[in-house]
Amino acid sequence: MADLFGLLLALGAIGLFGLTLAGEFGAFHAPLDIINHFRPLILLAALAVLVPAALLIRRRAGLVAVVLSAIVLVTQGRIVVPEHIRPPAALAAMPGPAATTVTVATYNMLKHHTSSERLAAWVRDEGIDVIVLQEVGLGGRKAVAELARILPHVHAPDGALALLSRYPLSEPELVRPLFDKGARTRPDLIAATVQLPGRDPLRVVGVHFGWPQPAGIGQPIQFDWLAQDYLASSRPQRLLVAGDFNSAPGSFAFRRLAAVLPLARATHGLMSFPTRRGVFGLHPPRPFLAIDHIFAGRDLTPLQVARGPDLGSDHFPVIARFGLR
Structure with missing residues (x-):
């Protein structure tokens, strides 16, 4: 034996x-x-x-x-x-009582599967200031309307993405996917400038990238477009990029993207997919892929980063609280 x-x-x-x-x-x-x-x-x-x-x-x-x-x-x-090792410097860098903080979340709603009431309650209880949503769809309009009672400044020009804020928004932008010979060469992207009270504005970019398959085209091209074209003229110090990257930190493609972005990733070791709702017929007891991420400029110090609750989608929401310089 x-x-x-x-x-x-x-x-x-x-x-x-x-x-x-x-x-x-x-x-x-x-x-x-x-x-x-x-x-x-x-x-x-x-x-x-x-x-x-x-x-x-x-x-x-x-x-x-x-x-x-x-x-x-x-x-x-x-x-x-x-x-999966959290750097202790984050606690030492925690700002004093006079500093401003901003709480940002990203969530792939999977359209009508998300409970609008539970999502709104979570946003309210966590004190979220800005949230970017992916896969809103027709079924997610109720959730956006519910959230607008808490975050009244809304940029949701189509059914794919939405950006909601506690503070006024300016310079709204929407980039729709672009296809070349069947390959998706641009991600879904939504952006706006958040006018923070008493502070310099913050540019927030919400993204939804395609899957890593078919390999070699699609997602890597979308990564290159974001880093080399779209963000080339941005002011990275007060820039935040959040969303569903459909790519885990262990992949070479994601590591190349993280290396060239002028931003630091706040979401280390944060598994966000899938929920018990399952994927491909599997219903794992815990998420095992980290594919929802938040990147931030050097003027934003991550104070707390966490995975949110299961709200009905196959993704967990991700939340980060930043101290602002």
Whole structure:
């Protein structure tokens, strides 16, 4: 029985090692980069193999399982572990009583599946100042109307995106998706300048990117357009970009985007997808993908970042409270 168990562990370790190796080639071959969205799951699976395999290390199969799963742990851990370590500097940078804060949220509503009453109650209870919504759709108009009682300044020119604010908005903008030979080359994008009382204005950009498939086109092109074209002339110090990126921090595509954006990501280690509503017939007990993000300029210090409750969509909302310089 021990030999059979050791063999199963060795086969599992070989499979995880193969996935990890293929994922590393995702830096050069976009289709393989899909694997890297699931780095946390691969790391946990490797740990689940390593622990029992260590008890069988005197057997050849056990030794193979230990060595390969350890390689997987190191390879995936170098990306996953730093993602889940919160920097202590955020607490030290907390502003004094006279400083202004702004609370921002992003949420993919999945159209009519979101409870408008629960969403409005959450926004009110959390004291949210600005929220960007994706996949509003016809079914989400009721939710937008409900939120407008709390956040009266609304920019919602179409059925895909909405931006609502406690404070007046100016310079509203909407960028609709652009397609080239069937590939989506621009994301859904909505933007407006929030006129904060007694402070310099804040430019808020809400985005909804396409899926990482088909690989090599679509999402990477949308990332390039945002960083190199759309934000090229922006004032990054007081800029905030939030939304559904449909890309996890472990992927090479997302890491390239984060490296070139003139902003810092506030949402580290924050799994936001999926909810118990499920996806592709799966109903996981906890979310395992971090695909909803908030990036902010250097004039915004993240004080608190959290995942919101399940409001009916397949995404959890994400909320961040910033101190303003």
